[in-house]
Amino acid sequence: MHEMSIALGVVDIAEKAFRESGASRIESITLQIGALAGVQLESLYFVWPSAVAGTALEGADRIIESTDGQAVCLECEQPFALKHHFDACPHCNSYFKNIIAGKELNVKSMAFIMDESPQPAPSNN
Numbered sequence: 001m002h003e004m005s006i007a008l009g010v011v012d013i014a015e016k017a018f019r020e021s022g023a024s025r026i027e028s029i030t031l032q033i034g035a036l037a038g039v040q041l042e043s044l045y046f047v048w049p050s051a052v053a054g055t056a057l058e059g060a061d062r063i064i065e066s067t068d069g070q071a072v073c074l075e076c077e078q079p080f081a082l083k084h085h086f087d088a089c090p091h092c093n094s095y096f097k098n099i100i101a102g103k104e105l106n107v108k109s110m111a112f113i114m115d116e117s118p119q120p121a122p123s124n125n
């Protein structure tokens with residue numbers, strides 16, 4: 001189940017950004033996952049609670065934006081929607097295509113909650 005390693009990778013990215021932000025907690029994280037990224041969302045949802053337990057992401061909202069697969073046929077040059085990597089062009093049935101969208105697997109954005117109390121200024125000595 002490689003969704004666990006994906007989730008742990010997201011946790012790494014989030015914790016690094018969180019430390020650099022100086023925020024008090026993470027309100028939400030938005031992931032962009034393409035239809036062709038090879039991620040089973042059900043599996044990702046299943047492993048998520050154990051992946052984020054005890055990390056900066058624990059309790060943060062998880063928002064998934066899924067993007068559809070898009071390809072341009074290399075034979076007839078028509079764009080078409082792709083559900084699977086191996087789909088043929090619906091116009092000419094060619095399997096030669098250039099996939100232009102749907103393989104995304106990104107942390108798109110995160111929302112931080114900053115501490116209300118003033119932070120002590122960093123000391124230079």
Ligand SMILES: [Zn+2]
Pocket residue numbers: 073074075076077078089090091092093094
């Ligand atoms: Zn075609």
